[in-house]
Amino acid sequence: MTDLRRDTRTRVMQPARMVGIVGYGAYLPRFRLPASEISRVWTEGQSSLPVQEKAVAGPDEDVVTMSIEAARNAIMRAGVDPQDIGAVWIGSESHPYAVKPTATIVAEAIGAVPHTQAADWQFACKGGTEAMQAAIAFVGSCMSDYACAIGMDTAQGRPGDALEYTAGSGGAAFLLGPADKSVAVVEGTYSFVTDTPDFWRRSNANYPQHGQRFTGEPAYFRHITSAAERLMDEMGTGPQDSDFAVFHQPNSKIPGRVGRYLGFTSAQLEVGLLAPEIGNVYAGSALVGLTAVLDSCDPGDRGLLVSFGSGAGSDAFQLRISDQPLDFPDVVPSTRDYLERRTTIDYSTYTRYLGKLALE
Amino acid sequence: MSTIQDVFVIGTGQTAVGEHWGISLRHLAWKAVKQALESSGLERPDAIFVGNILAPRISQQHNLGTLLADFCGFRGVEAITVEASGASGGAAVRQAMLALRSGEIGTALVVGVEKMTDKVGPEVTAALAAGADSDWELVQGVTAPAMAALIMRRYMHDYGVHRDEFSDFALNAHYNAQANVDAMFRNGLDLKQYVQAGIVASPVNIFDGAPDADGAAALVLSSEPGELRPGLSVRVASSSLVTHTLALHDRRDVLSFEAARLSAERAFQQAGITPDQIDLAELYDRFSIYAVLSLEACGFARRGEGWRLARNSGVGRNGQLPISTFGGLTARGNPGGATGVYQMVEVTRQLAGMAQDNQVAGAKWGLAQCLGSSGATAVTHILDGTNRN
Amino acid sequence: MEISRHWRLQQQRYGLLGEKCNHCGEKLFPPRDVCPECTQDSQELYRFSGKGEVYSYSKVFDPPAGYEGTAPYTMALVKLEEGPLVTAQLTDVDNDIVEIGMLVEMVTRKLREDGNRGMLVYGYKFRPRLK
Numbered sequence: 001m002t003d004l005r006r007d008t009r010t011r012v013m014q015p016a017r018m019v020g021i022v023g024y025g026a027y028l029p030r031f032r033l034p035a036s037e038i039s040r041v042w043t044e045g046q047s048s049l050p051v052q053e054k055a056v057a058g059p060d061e062d063v064v065t066m067s068i069e070a071a072r073n074a075i076m077r078a079g080v081d082p083q084d085i086g087a088v089w090i091g092s093e094s095h096p097y098a099v100k101p102t103a104t105i106v107a108e109a110i111g112a113v114p115h116t117q118a119a120d121w122q123f124a125c126k127g128g129t130e131a132m133q134a135a136i137a138f139v140g141s142c143m144s145d146y147a148c149a150i151g152m153d154t155a156q157g158r159p160g161d162a163l164e165y166t167a168g169s170g171g172a173a174f175l176l177g178p179a180d181k182s183v184a185v186v187e188g189t190y191s192f193v194t195d196t197p198d199f200w201r202r203s204n205a206n207y208p209q210h211g212q213r214f215t216g217e218p219a220y221f222r223h224i225t226s227a228a229e230r231l232m233d234e235m236g237t238g239p240q241d242s243d244f245a246v247f248h249q250p251n252s253k254i255p256g257r258v259g260r261y262l263g264f265t266s267a268q269l270e271v272g273l274l275a276p277e278i279g280n281v282y283a284g285s286a287l288v289g290l291t292a293v294l295d296s297c298d299p300g301d302r303g304l305l306v307s308f309g310s311g312a313g314s315d316a317f318q319l320r321i322s323d324q325p326l327d328f329p330d331v332v333p334s335t336r337d338y339l340e341r342r343t344t345i346d347y348s349t350y351t352r353y354l355g356k357l358a359l360e
Numbered sequence: 361m362s363t364i365q366d367v368f369v370i371g372t373g374q375t376a377v378g379e380h381w382g383i384s385l386r387h388l389a390w391k392a393v394k395q396a397l398e399s400s401g402l403e404r405p406d407a408i409f410v411g412n413i414l415a416p417r418i419s420q421q422h423n424l425g426t427l428l429a430d431f432c433g434f435r436g437v438e439a440i441t442v443e444a445s446g447a448s449g450g451a452a453v454r455q456a457m458l459a460l461r462s463g464e465i466g467t468a469l470v471v472g473v474e475k476m477t478d479k480v481g482p483e484v485t486a487a488l489a490a491g492a493d494s495d496w497e498l499v500q501g502v503t504a505p506a507m508a509a510l511i512m513r514r515y516m517h518d519y520g521v522h523r524d525e526f527s528d529f530a531l532n533a534h535y536n537a538q539a540n541v542d543a544m545f546r547n548g549l550d551l552k553q554y555v556q557a558g559i560v561a562s563p564v565n566i567f568d569g570a571p572d573a574d575g576a577a578a579l580v581l582s583s584e585p586g587e588l589r590p591g592l593s594v595r596v597a598s599s600s601l602v603t604h605t606l607a608l609h610d611r612r613d614v615l616s617f618e619a620a621r622l623s624a625e626r627a628f629q630q631a632g633i634t635p636d637q638i639d640l641a642e643l644y645d646r647f648s649i650y651a652v653l654s655l656e657a658c659g660f661a662r663r664g665e666g667w668r669l670a671r672n673s674g675v676g677r678n679g680q681l682p683i684s685t686f687g688g689l690t691a692r693g694n695p696g697g698a699t700g701v702y703q704m705v706e707v708t709r710q711l712a713g714m715a716q717d718n719q720v721a722g723a724k725w726g727l728a729q730c731l732g733s734s735g736a737t738a739v740t741h742i743l744d745g746t747n748r749n
Numbered sequence: 750m751e752i753s754r755h756w757r758l759q760q761q762r763y764g765l766l767g768e769k770c771n772h773c774g775e776k777l778f779p780p781r782d783v784c785p786e787c788t789q790d791s792q793e794l795y796r797f798s799g800k801g802e803v804y805s806y807s808k809v810f811d812p813p814a815g816y817e818g819t820a821p822y823t824m825a826l827v828k829l830e831e832g833p834l835v836t837a838q839l840t841d842v843d844n845d846i847v848e849i850g851m852l853v854e855m856v857t858r859k860l861r862e863d864g865n866r867g868m869l870v871y872g873y874k875f876r877p878r879l880k
Contacts, residue, residue, distance in 0.1 A: 060858040109763040333879040486813030501816040509807030562808040609834035
C-alpha cells in the first residue's frame with residue numbers, strides 16, 4: 001500500500017498521442033417524478049427533498065435505447081462515419097441483460113459493426129468515465145481513430161429508500177478521437193480507487209444497499225477530492241484556472257459542497273449541475289453534466305470532470321475546449337432541449353413504468 | 361364462358377354464433393354440415409373444402425379437411441383446408457367453385473368453422489392480428505381493430521366525416537340481428553349506446569367492430585340444380601378471388617380496397633349484371649369502415665361517399681341497398697374462417713325466400729364478399745335467385 | 750421465442766435500412782426481393798433519414814399478447830420523407846396532441862419483451878421531432 005503522503009511519482013495519465021472529444025450527445029427521457037411525490041407516498045410529505053424531480057425512463061426505454069440515441073447524437077455532431085468507430089463501450093449499472101452485452105446492440109444500431117470492439121463496463125456510477133478513460137487510451141495508442149464511450153443508467157432505488165428520491169434515468173455518449181479533430185482536448189486524466197463498501201447490489205437483488213452516512217466522507221468526498229487534487233496538482237493547475245467543474249451528482253447539494261471544498265465557485269459549477277432537474281443518473285451523472293457544459297462553453301475554456309463510483313473510485317479529467325468556436329449542425333438536440341422536454345408523472349405511473357409492480 | 365359448368369347452392373346449414381364452451385371444433389362443424397346435408401338431400405359429397413383460420417394456433421389442430429371428412433363419416437373423400445385470413449370461408453367456396461366448374465367433381469361440401477374460445481384474451485387478439493404482415497406490422501403491436509382504425513382515421517380526415525356518422529352501420533346491423541336466432545347480439549342498439557361505447561383502438565369503438573366468436577356454417581354446392589324450396593333454386597353466378605398487398609403500408613392508396621374492387625368488378629362481369637341490380641349484399645363489415653370501403657369498392661357508392669349510403673336507413677332491409685341483413689359480422693358475429701360461408705348461407709336464404717323475419721322482399725340477386733388481412737384478399741360471389749335455369 | 754426471426758431483421762428494424770431499386774429508383778421499405786413498382790429484382794441498400802409525418806394513427810387499448818406492458822399505445826402509419834409508408838408505434842407522445850401531418854422522427858425503442866427471462870426486441874418507433 002502506498003503512503004499517499006510520500007508518493008511523489010507522476011500518476012496522471014496522458015496518452016502517446018493527444019486525444020479529445022470529437023462529438024458528444026446527451027439523452028434524457030421525458031418523464032419526471034417530483035421528489036415531493038415520493039415524500040407524499042412514503043413520509044406523508046415530511047422528508048426533505050434532495051432534488052426537485054428526477055428523470056424517469058418510459059416503458060419502452062432502457063440503457064440500450066437511451067445509449068443508441070445519445071450515441072447517434074454524438075456521431076451526428078462529430079460527422080464521423082460509424083464504420084470508423086473502433087470501440088463501443090458502455091458503462092452502466094442497469095444493463096438490460098445480466099449476460100449479453102448492451103454494447104453489441106448499440107454498436108449494431110449505430111452502424112459500427114462488425115469491425116469494432118464492444119463491451120459493457122460496470123463500476124457503480126463511474127462505469128461511463130471508466131469507458132471514457134479506456135477510449136482515450138485506445139485512441140491515444142493509435143489502436144483506433146475513434147472510440148465511443150457511454151455512461152447511461154435507468155437507476156434503481158428500493159421503494160421508500162432515500163435513494164428512490166434521486167435514482168434517475170439518463171446519460172451521455174462521447175466520441176473520442178485525435179486531438180486535432182476535437183472540440184475538447186483531454187489534457188490529463190487520473191483515477192483514484194480503493195476498496196470502500198459504501199454501496200452495492202448483489203447479483204440477484206433488485207435494489208442496491210448502501211451505507212447511509214458512510215457513503216459521504218469516506219466514499220464520495222474522499223475519492224473525489226483525492227482525484228481532483230492530485231490531477232490539478234500534477235497538471236499545475238488550480239480551481240482558478242477552470243471555467244467549469246463537473247462532479248458526480250448524487251443530489252442537488254453534495255456536488256456544490258465538494259466543489260467549494262476544492263475551491264471552486266458556484267459559477268464554475270452551476271452549468272454542469274443537472275441533478276436538481278434529473279436526479280442522480282448514476283453512470284451518466286457527471287457525463288450528462290459535461291454535455292450541458294459543452295453546449296454553452298466558450299473557445300479556450302478549461303475545466304474539470306470528476307466522477308465517483310461506489311465501491312469506490314473517482315476518475316478525474318482535465319479538459320480544454322478548442323480555440324475554434326464549436327460549430328455543430330443544429331440538428332442535434334441540446335441537453336437543454338432534453339431538460340425542457342418534460343412530462344410530470346405521479347408515483348403510480350412511475351411504479352408501472354419502472355416495472356415495480358409484480359404482474360406474475 | 362358458355363363452357364363453364366353452372367353451380368348451384370342446394371343446401372345450407374349454420375350454428376348460432378357465440379361462445380360454445382361445451383362444443384369442440386369438430387362437433388361444431390358437424391352441426392352445420394348435418395343441417396346442410398339434410399337440406400340438400402345429398403348423402404356423400406365428391407369433395408370437402410374447409411374454411412378456417414385459427415385451428416392450428418388456437419386448437420393445435422392442422423389438417424381439418426381430413427379431420428372433418430373422417431368425423432362426418434366421409435372417409436375416402438377428397439378434403440382440404442383453405443386459409444386466407446378473414447376471407448377463408450369465401451376462399452373455400454371459391455376453391456369448390458373452381459373444382460365444380462372444371463367438371464372434375466359434381467358436388468362439394470363447403471364448411472367454414474372457427475373455434476375461437478379454446479383460448480381467451482390477448483392470445484386470441486394476437487392470433488387474430490396475425491393476418492397482418494408479421495415481420496413489419498405485427499411486431500409493432502398492431503391488432504385487427506388498430507388496422508381498421510388507421511384506415512378510418514384517414515378516411516375521416518380526407519372526407520371530413522365525423523366518427524358518429526359511422527353509427528348507422530352498427531345500428532342497422534344490430535337491428536337486423538334481433539330477428540336472427542343464430543346471431544350473437546340480439547338486443548338491438550341505439551345511438552346513445554353507440555356514442556358512449558368504449559374505445560378499442562381509437563376511433564374504432566366496440567360497436568364499430570364485430571365480436572369474434574365460435575361458429576360453423578356449411579353449403580352444399582352442386583353442378584345440378586336443386587330446389588331449396590319448391591320451384592326455387594339459387595345459382596352461383598360468379599366467383600372471384602383477388603389479392604393485393606398484405607401490409608396496409610404497402611398500398612399506394614390506403615383508402616381503396618383494391619382487392620375488393622377488382623374482385624367485385626370481375627364478379628359483376630362474370631354474372632353479366634351491374635351493381636344497381638343487386639338486391640342485397642353481405643359485405644365484410646368486421647369494422648364500420650370496412651363496410652364503407654366495401655360499398656365503394658363494389659361500385660355501390662362513389663369514392664368517399666360510402667358512409668352516406670347508410671344514412672336514412674339506406675342500407676336497411678327496405679333501403680336502397682340492404683346490407684348485413686342478418687346482422688352482418690357486426691351483430692351476427694365474426695366466426696373467422698366461417699364468416700364467408702355464413703354470408704353465402706344468408707344470401708342463399710334471402711334469394712330462396714327463406715329469410716323469415718329478415719327477408720328482403722323480392723330479392724333476386726345477392727352479393728357476398730369477404731376480406732382477409734385488412735382488405736388484402738377479397739372473395740366475391742354473386743348469387744342468382746331469378747330461377748332462369 | 751423466435752430468436753432468428755428477429756435477429757435477421759435487426760438492421761432494418763434498428764435503423765430503417767431499406768432498399769433502392771436499381772431499375773426504377775423506387776425507395777423501398779421494408780426491403781423486398783422484387784420491386785413492386787417495376788417487378789425487377791435488383792436493389793441496393795438505402796438508409797432512410799427517419800424523418801416523416803403522421804399519415805394516420807390510432808390509440809390501441811386492447812393489445813395482443815406480448816404488448817400489454819406498454820398499452821395503451823399509439824399506432825401510426827408514418828409517411829417517410831423518401832416516400833414509403835411505415836407501420837410503427839408513436840412514442841413520447843400523448844394521444845391528444847397527435848394529428849395527421851404531425852412531423853415525426855425515428856427512434857429505436859423496445860418493441861416487446863417475452864417476460865422477465867426472454868429476449869428483448871428493439872426496433873423503430875417515431876416521436877414528435879425534437880429539433
